[in-house]
Amino acid sequence: MNAPHTRTRYADPLQAPGTEERLWRAWRGWTALPEARLPRGGRVVVAAAHPDDEVLGFGGAISLLAGAGSDLTVVAVTDGEGSHPAARAVTPAAMARRRAEERRAALRELGAPDAGIVRLGVPDTRVARHERAVARALAPLLPGAALLAAPWTGDVHSDHEATGRAARAAAARAGVRCLLYPVWLWHWARPGDPRVPWEEAARIDLPPEARGRKAAAVARFVSQTEPLGPAPEEAAILPPEEIAHHLRDVEVVFP
Numbered sequence: 001m002n003a004p005h006t007r008t009r010y011a012d013p014l015q016a017p018g019t020e021e022r023l024w025r026a027w028r029g030w031t032a033l034p035e036a037r038l039p040r041g042g043r044v045v046v047a048a049a050h051p052d053d054e055v056l057g058f059g060g061a062i063s064l065l066a067g068a069g070s071d072l073t074v075v076a077v078t079d080g081e082g083s084h085p086a087a088r089a090v091t092p093a094a095m096a097r098r099r100a101e102e103r104r105a106a107l108r109e110l111g112a113p114d115a116g117i118v119r120l121g122v123p124d125t126r127v128a129r130h131e132r133a134v135a136r137a138l139a140p141l142l143p144g145a146a147l148l149a150a151p152w153t154g155d156v157h158s159d160h161e162a163t164g165r166a167a168r169a170a171a172a173r174a175g176v177r178c179l180l181y182p183v184w185l186w187h188w189a190r191p192g193d194p195r196v197p198w199e200e201a202a203r204i205d206l207p208p209e210a211r212g213r214k215a216a217a218v219a220r221f222v223s224q225t226e227p228l229g230p231a232p233e234e235a236a237i238l239p240p241e242e243i244a245h246h247l248r249d250v251e252v253v254f255p
Contacts, residue, residue, distance in 0.1 A: 001052050001183050001224065001237060013156050013188035021244040027191035029198065036179065036202035036253050038064060042146030043071045047138065047167050049127055049151050049159040050080040051099035052221045052238075055106045056246045057181035058149050058253075059214040060206035063110045067210075072115040073141060074107070076100075077134055077163050082124030083224065086233035090223075092124075098223050106217035127162040134166035142174035152180040152254055154196070156188055179253040186245035197254065204251040215247050 044065050048054040054062065054074055066072060079096035090098070100119070107115050120137050122130045142148060150167030151160035164180050171178035189196050206214070218238075219225065225243065228234035 001050060001056055013184065016188075018187035018242065018245075019190050021186075021241065023191055024186060024245065025248065029192055030203065030250060033198070033201050033203040033252065036204050038068070038204065039070060039146035041069045043073070043144060044147045044149070045073045045075060045138070045141050045145050047075040047077060047134075047148065047150040047163055049077050049157070049163040050083070050124065051076060051103040052080070052106070052218075052224055053151055053160065053183055054149075054181075055103075055110070055214065055217045055221070056238075057151065057183045058251060059106070059110055059217050059246075060210045060251050061149070061181075061204050061253075062107075062112055062115075063210040063213040063217075064204070064206075066110060066112040066115075070146070072112050074103070074115055074117050075138060075141065076103070076117060076119040077127055078122050078124040078159065079119065080124055083237055084228055084234060087228050087231070089229040089231075089234055095223065099221070102221045102223060106220040109217040109220060110213050125159060127159040127166075131162045131166045134163060135170045138167060138170035139174065142170060142176045145174070145176050148176050148178045149253070150178065150180055152182040152185065154254075155182050155184045157184050160184065179255065181251065181253050183246075185252075187242065200254050201252050202254075204253065206249050206251065211247070211249055218243060218246060 046054045080099040081092035081096040148167055148171045151164045153161050153164035155161055168178050224237045227236050
């Protein structure tokens with residue numbers, strides 16, 4: 001969930017104050033979202049632009065899929081080495097190793113310790129330049145798959161959106177169902193926001209066990225949830241108010 005790269009229609013969505021989680025939890029629109037259908041078993045591929053995207057946006061679903069016996073593969077598009085580009089406390093290479101370890105620990109918390117991980121090594125913040133290559137890398141993983149999940153193409157983050165576009169293109173060619181999960185949406189949007197295609201959205205209800213597993217998995221990403229050091233550029237990417245968006249009893253996906 002590295003800091004987003006803004007578009008002109010959104011004014012600095014990360015640095016600007018985000019929407020308070022209490023407003024999202026009070027939103028009556030949740031009940032209008034139809035329930036998303038998850039496969040019961042089979043092979044599921046989950047693409048993530050950065051380590052933690054798949055847990056923040058789809059971790060509860062991963063827990064449910066693992067519990068149903070799905071064969072899970074996580075495609076790590078980047079290694080997330082650019083989360084703190086100006087920090088002196090850790091090198092990009094060390095950050096990549098650290099985040100890979102955090103992802104594996106998070107998958108164990110979700111009940112998916114044996115999930116396969118395919119690392120593409122695309123440079124962090126540069127996924128849009130490699131979008132076709134990402135689609136080609138996804139292609140051999142999709143024949144016979146029951147589902148491909150990836151970041152939402154409207155997330156207002158260039159890496160997330162490019163990963164989602166690549167996933168959607170690869171899924172269409174393979175004839176595989178594709179669901180896109182938002183990550184940054186909850187920060188820059190507001191309940192009922194007209195910029196969001198709510199009419200296309202569906203919800204995944206998370207029972208208490210899945211919520212607990214997801215919370216434990218999110219906590220594994222210490223490199224993102226705690227400061228690397230005292231300098232401003234070493235601040236946590238995911239402070240408590242941001243984490244709160246991802247610990248609800250529901251996740252949202254778009255087709």
